[in-house]
Amino acid sequence: MFDVEAVKQAPCQHTEQNRPRDTHLPKDEHFQTAALRTQALQTPKMNESPMSAEWIDDRQPSSAHSEPPCTVHGEEGDPANDTPGLTSREWGGSPQSEPFEKFQHKIMALCESLWPSHTIALEDIGGGSYSRIVGIATMQQQAELDTHTDAAQATSFSKLLKQSKYWFTKLKCIIRPACSRSHSTAKTMTAQYILRIPRYPDMVNLQHQAALIEFANRISKSWDVPTAIHLEDTTDNPLGVPFVIQNRIPGMNVDELWDNLNQQQRVNLGAEIGKVFRDTSRHSLPVPGTIDPTSISENSRTKIRVFEHVYENP
Template sequence: MFEHEPFETFQVKVVELCQKEWPNLSRDSFTITRMDGGSYNRVINIQVDGSRYQASWVERQVRWFLRTFCPGMLRKTELRDYVLRIPRMEHAWVEHEVSILKFLAATSIPKPKIKTFSFSTENPIGSRYTIQPRVPGKSVIDVYSELNTQQRISFARDLGSALKEMSKIQSPSPGTLNPDSILAGSSEAQLLRLQCPPRNAFRQTNEPFVAATPQTVQEFLMSQFARQRAFDLTLNRKFLNPWKPFTAIIQHLHTLGFLNDNIYALTHMDLEPRNMLIHITSPTTATLSAILDWDETVFAPTFMNCRSPYWLWNFEESDDEPEEADANDIPEDFDLAAVKKSFEDAAGEDYCKWAYTPEYRIARDITRLAIMGIWSNMDYDEAKEILKEWNAAYPQLEVCGIFDDGEED
């Protein structure tokens, strides 16, 4: 799909990279295994056998003793797995990916760690990369349906605690971490104004980096609407203008008192089951071992970090997809209700308020589009649904459609 070099030949270059990163290990110390990557990164597993370390005579004697009398202990300490992540696109912002994980290192949020990285292509694989210790566990989306109730309760508690911890990482300004400050070892995180459109692995904007400044949530959203509208006009989207009715809704929400918390919290913009690892440790325990793919993390209005993970208590396959609007409904099934309560107790009252209040859900959907932009018919359909829901809830404050003349297609 991405016209990359086949794994069969590329793995030889990965071994050469490993020899550079672990110069005291022999070539046969590394076992390279292909992994399923994602849209943004090619992913390869590296197993490192530390027993092949070119050690001193004393170290070799200790290893011989352990290998002879305590082989189990030696095996556990000498074999380590790492993940090599290679950006698929030249526009990937690897500096931000590294800096956010370094920033998170001081928190209790489950996340991968960085062993080493390179922002240069002058290396055996000819690409920038990060190497991370491999986190135990499997993708939630692959195994959650197999968990029993106690394991689900355990995992839900972990996820609620992680989201509560994220909500405590706050800023008076919206924006994204400045990688330069983090990589330079600054003790205080500096924020950059969000780029419009946002930079990602497939797209690099020409906007210069600008330091973020404190704004009220209303001011932030109004400025984002104006910037997104200006960008839309460069694409000749003259008559498609969802930002006009969004402006009216945000003004109404502000007047109604829903946007008075002018605090911005660390927000993972793609917090889905596919980006979480679960580690089953016992018949009654399953832990959240890591949240993955922090590439698009921003500081956004606090309610943005509070989209309910309602799939925790509504994961079973059915003909009807669950809707976020129904997230606060208590499941009739006693076990599923227990999972929901476990999450909510850990996440806290404020989280539940922002997650379940319909006005915050509408504000969250609008803010996501204001940050990420509108790129597809699906995004426009989502905008229409937002306006439909608002007009049904507040007919006395009805807003126009996504066309400037107010008429629907």
Template structure:
């Protein structure tokens, strides 16, 4: 049986290693077995004409853009007699629609657009079926100005960095205020862009080649005080029973240890009265756009909400170390997140971000117990599928054994 998660990891690695846009698109055509851009762009023009009736085909410009592991991205632009400037949009075409349905993107985008003030590109149209010119699901959004901050940050002035840090801090704070009633992903109950959407929250776990739904219920912003604790226990107990029933499965002992760690976190107070909030699980620099021409709000958009879930609030409080400890693409060690930055400028960046991020961020960001709890929740949602993940689980459990043995004063309580 193929290990789908491993396949995706290989594809992601190939994709992330490509820097040149033309090379990326040519290579992606081969890696993903996708249609060549030369013919694909004509299909995109047909979609554009259907979305904006009356557009002449020759007036539509199609741009090949660098996509990600899960989406092919294409730019659409045109100018009408009514518009002073060109209208710019992007079409997102999921590479694995069976594995990652379009609803994974639709629900958080529309939820946030309707119920928050976060910088989310507006959704214009979508089609969840193959009954269209692309013969694939797609979504069209307004195109936010700017570029990925990964390219812009090294050249930004200190004042521009401070403005971006303050803006991102407010974004983190806003996320911690968007509460939910169960662990899981948003699922749209209705999909009509002309009326406010309603949503369900679907508790799920990823296994080797499928996503299993444990429960589904209507979204509510009100949850029980122990919803995080009880939700994690349900997920791990399901995993334990399923893995134990398979004599060839190696993961049951890990499931048992995860159940024990969950109970210990609760006993020590770390999962008590812990709200569930909306969490962007891929909030990396590549998914943050900045517009260098905007001095007031340089962060123009937060992208790739496919992975958004309701989870314990500490999942939304992972420190963005790159803001005050930029390492030119090197891996960050979260254990160093709360160390005093070496330069005065970086100290100021960290302080400005923290003030804007607010109390919840400061409570959940740096404590070693919450850092380990973030890893635990990740295992709850996505499981263990490789030897490398086994090693990560063992390291987490070993470090937790050390942390829990310390006195409250030593743990910084």
């Protein structure tokens, strides 16, 4: 257990040791100034992310507390900032930062170009620090013909009509279409996808990521791996940014499920996770590097090639 009083007093002591005293103030005013600083440190500030004592004291981030040039409001699924109810992130006005209410129209335009005859439903999942994630559901109704009942009636009635070749010729042409009519039933076909948009498109190669996922899909035995359905690594698209669409693996988020599991269920889950590490550890490549996307394409019969990384000594 932590000493709560010691933790509360630690920032104040650190502040007073690193902040020069004003020698022009009387002793009692020194005490009042220290008390005000202590109260400011212990009073929580609204609408601000938790910061370390070093950040609050100096008002300047140290080398150990560097952050990207953005204002973080929280994002669902981001382990660094899991604030419930907030899924937006400001990234300097880039398309990745547009509110979902505005950005969804661009996604709908993209989906209509990919699935023109489908009904589209979107889900704002949020994502993490590296990608913005949107769920896509495509629905299409297909008509099915049910003719087996009336077809049997038409077959038996045709035997009777065949007994007369002349007198019932015209009657046969009238009755048979009526007996062979079919009933159509609608069947809805639904598919689930994930739209993944990189936060830093200049620092990500989607082709290399897709090759890595495809390699994992080939060696996977105890886990499911999403596959790339459509990949666009340019900005010439309705979204205006690179993206990849993957099939969505059904299941539940472990972070949401964990608290509702009993001890035995948690042990079983840990065993399943261990199988993933066991299976991946059985596969290796002779050199570290990046998988060549052209060598792992679906129609490629060549061996997997790796672009070897060259490390320079500092």
